[in-house]
Amino acid sequence: MESTTPGRFGPFGGRFVAETLVPALDALERAYTEACADAEHEAERQRLLSYWVGRATPIFHAVRLSRAVGCDVWLKREDLCHTGAHKVNNTVGQVLLARRMGKPRVIAETGAGQHGVATASACALLGLRCDVYMGAEDVRRQAPNVQRMTLLGARVIPVESGSRTLKDAMNEALRDWVTNVEDTYYCVGSVAGPHPYPTIVRGFQRIIGDEARAQFLEANGVLPDAVAACVGGGSNAMGLFAAFLDDPGVELVGVEAAGHGLGSGQHAATLTAGRVGVLHGMRTYVLQDDDGQVVEAHSISAGLDYPAVGPEHAWLRDSGRARYVAIDDDDALEGFQLLARTEGILAALETSHVLAWLRTRGEEAPGSRVLVSLSGRGDKDLVTIGDALAAKAGGR
Amino acid sequence: MSRLTAALTQAGAAHRPALVAYLCAGDPHPDTTPDAIVALADAGADVIELGVPFSDPSADGPVLQRASERALARGTTLRRALDMVQAARIRTAVPIVLFGYYNPLHARGAARVAAEAREAGVDGLLTVDLPPEESATLRDPVVAAGLDWVPLVAPTSTDARIARAAEVATSFVYCISVAGVTGAGGADLARAAVRAQAVRERTGRPVALGFGIKTRDDVARVAPFVDAVVVGSAIVQAMHEGGIAAGAALVRSLRG
Numbered sequence: 348m349e350s351t352t353p354g355r356f357g358p359f360g361g362r363f364v365a366e367t368l369v370p371a372l373d374a375l376e377r378a379y380t381e382a383c384a385d386a387e388h389e390a391e392r393q394r395l396l397s398y399w400v401g402r403a404t405p406i407f408h409a410v411r412l413s414r415a416v417g418c419d420v421w422l423k424r425e426d427l428c429h430t431g432a433h434k435v436n437n438t439v440g441q442v443l444l445a446r447r448m449g450k451p452r453v454i455a456e457t458g459a460g461q462h463g464v465a466t467a468s469a470c471a472l473l474g475l476r477c478d479v480y481m482g483a484e485d486v487r488r489q490a491p492n493v494q495r496m497t498l499l500g501a502r503v504i505p506v507e508s509g510s511r512t513l514k515d516a517m518n519e520a521l522r523d524w525v526t527n528v529e530d531t532y533y534c535v536g537s538v539a540g541p542h543p544y545p546t547i548v549r550g551f552q553r554i555i556g557d558e559a560r561a562q563f564l565e566a567n568g569v570l571p572d573a574v575a576a577c578v579g580g581g582s583n584a585m586g587l588f589a590a591f592l593d594d595p596g597v598e599l600v601g602v603e604a605a606g607h608g609l610g611s612g613q614h615a616a617t618l619t620a621g622r623v624g625v626l627h628g629m630r631t632y633v634l635q636d637d638d639g640q641v642v643e644a645h646s647i648s649a650g651l652d653y654p655a656v657g658p659e660h661a662w663l664r665d666s667g668r669a670r671y672v673a674i675d676d677d678d679a680l681e682g683f684q685l686l687a688r689t690e691g692i693l694a695a696l697e698t699s700h701v702l703a704w705l706r707t708r709g710e711e712a713p714g715s716r717v718l719v720s721l722s723g724r725g726d727k728d729l730v731t732i733g734d735a736l737a738a739k740a741g742g743r
Numbered sequence: 744m745s746r747l748t749a750a751l752t753q754a755g756a757a758h759r760p761a762l763v764a765y766l767c768a769g770d771p772h773p774d775t776t777p778d779a780i781v782a783l784a785d786a787g788a789d790v791i792e793l794g795v796p797f798s799d800p801s802a803d804g805p806v807l808q809r810a811s812e813r814a815l816a817r818g819t820t821l822r823r824a825l826d827m828v829q830a831a832r833i834r835t836a837v838p839i840v841l842f843g844y845y846n847p848l849h850a851r852g853a854a855r856v857a858a859e860a861r862e863a864g865v866d867g868l869l870t871v872d873l874p875p876e877e878s879a880t881l882r883d884p885v886v887a888a889g890l891d892w893v894p895l896v897a898p899t900s901t902d903a904r905i906a907r908a909a910e911v912a913t914s915f916v917y918c919i920s921v922a923g924v925t926g927a928g929g930a931d932l933a934r935a936a937v938r939a940q941a942v943r944e945r946t947g948r949p950v951a952l953g954f955g956i957k958t959r960d961d962v963a964r965v966a967p968f969v970d971a972v973v974v975g976s977a978i979v980q981a982m983h984e985g986g987i988a989a990g991a992a993l994v995r996s997l998r999g
């Protein structure tokens with residue numbers, strides 16, 4: 348049976364793709380549904396999550412950070428996942444799906460390179476070929492991850508078109524998929540893209556929220572007042588939010604990248620400053636001009652540098668269930684330093700946006716309990732951070 | 744019968760497929776796009792497919808990507824593309840189909856697009872990323888305005904999806920010769936043509952075949968099986984390298 352308007356989140360989502368891809372999306376949806384119902388397949392996924400990824404990740408009570416920001420902060424330690432970020436929860440699920448569907452080749456787009464590394468690792472583990480599209484600008488600023496992918500046996504293909512970042516990598520991955528759809532599985536890296544990707548990726552990432560909710564309850568006997576995560580495409584946030592959607596007392600907060608500031612026009616705050624449009628197969632908020640041309644996003648963090656956002660976030664925003672705030676590059680850098688010096692953890696620049704927001708939270712709701720998704724570790728960002736701090740010290 | 748369907752019927756009466764010539768609005772230059780439309784029509788194009796440039800042409804190969812980038816860099820917008828149609832319309836009766844991605848149309852609003860397209864003298868719309876299940880919002884006002892809606896059928900389309908495409912079509916169905924992006928090489932045109940013929944038989948709709956058709960020989964190979972052939976990247980590349988005259992020369996050679 349072919350679905351009519353599948354995968355809607357309110358008026359968002361859908362399947363705005365070339366006809367060639369629609370049957371492939373139908374096949375993917377069927378395979379996902381079957382895999383979820385297959386106990387043996389699920390057991391294998393759980394085994395890999397436990398023994399290869401290293402789940403469950405702990406939640407950590409960040410006492411010194413809490414004192415510094417004025418609210419009670421608990422960190423869900425996705426930075427401790429194998430490969431260094433939450434992205435691997437999704438790639439384990441999807442690459443298993445690729446193998447189940449008999450696809451010998453996997454492609455992916457990547458921004459920060461975390462999803463690329465996670466895809467390359469899962470493909471090495473399961474013996475599938477892996478090609479990763481990465482904007483040429485990101486290849487430059489996330490060099491350590493390019494080297495990791497190569498060492499893992501993946502081919503990294505730099506994308507020179509458009510803004511040479513994540514959105515262009517996704518365009519190129521779509522072009523590859525439409526050409527090689529018979530033997531290739533497209534492993535999308537966030538809760539974005541055409542249906543069923545937003546649903547599948549949320550399904551594989553909700554382990555973040557499911558674990559964290561139980562862990563928080565066990566430690567505190569109550570639910571947190573708020574849960575917060577950074578939002579690029581929105582997968583770590585959606586994975587966290589998914590477990591709390593039906594807890595009306597828990598505030599859901601997504602933190603976007605304000606880049607050089609919302610007024611500068613150089614930012615990636617899609618839900619804060621974008622308009623409804625259609626990009627990469629989904630109806631959602633998009634950073635675009637009056638003529639419907641997508642504008643280039645900017646963020647110091649490659650993983651948030653995306654001019655659209657997962658459609659479920661668009662719906663959570665419009666329905667009022669979640670709210671979204673924006674943090675600029677400078678504040679994100681401070682958030683990074685704050686966590687490093689109070690808790691001895693180097694966070695990814697993406698994650699650092701949420702950490703910076705905690706100061707605001709501490710002022711707005713002093714003492715409130717906040718559960719934060721610490722989505723990844725910062726090793727990949729050391730050069731960017733060093734350069735940015737040097738530029739600041741130089742009085743720029 | 745719409746002007747678009749009539750063009751296919753007329754070519755059919757002459758025992759040849761209609762030639763659909765693609766160009767990107769604003770490339771080589773926005774000022775000369777009306778001239779280009781007229782020149783291609785005068786050279787023998789039966790239908791003009793006018794691409795509306797988009798920042799993220801994810802179904803296009805390098806040639807049409809670059810054309811889109813050049814056109815945008817020169818300030819082409821949907822509204823300016825409609826102005827180009829209007830300017831050409833005074834000089835030619837050739838049917839013109841707008842071809843593009845949904846977001847620029849979405850940004851302008853479906854009802855407004857339908858009204859303005861009709862006003863400008865557009866004959867139909869083809870939107871790459873609007874498969875039948877997503878197309879009603881734009882298709883309904885467009886068809887109500889008396890314009891044609893052209894759906895795509897791919898090599899991967901199931902029988903049920905082909906039937907669905909035929910339902911939303913008001914004139915021809917556009918069959919893609921190969922799973923891939925525009926300008927793709929290596930299409931098995933003989934097989935694609937037979938597949939397109941099967942679509943025509945199953946749906947009772949005229950069919951156009953496009954993607955990877957570049958030369959007079961390519962056209963000849965598929966001619967017995969289809970109602971129209973679409974040539975895009977080859978014309979765009981010719982005009983990029985040799986101006987409008989080169990595009991017109993290619994169209995003449997494609998007509999034989």
Ligand SMILES: Cc1ncc(COP(=O)(O)O)c(C=O)c1O
Nearest residue numbers: 461579580581582583650722723
């Ligand atoms: C550590 C980290 N956090 C967050 C993101 C943003 O992705 P998402 O919004 O899908 O969680 C990325 C993307 O690369 C990342 O590497």
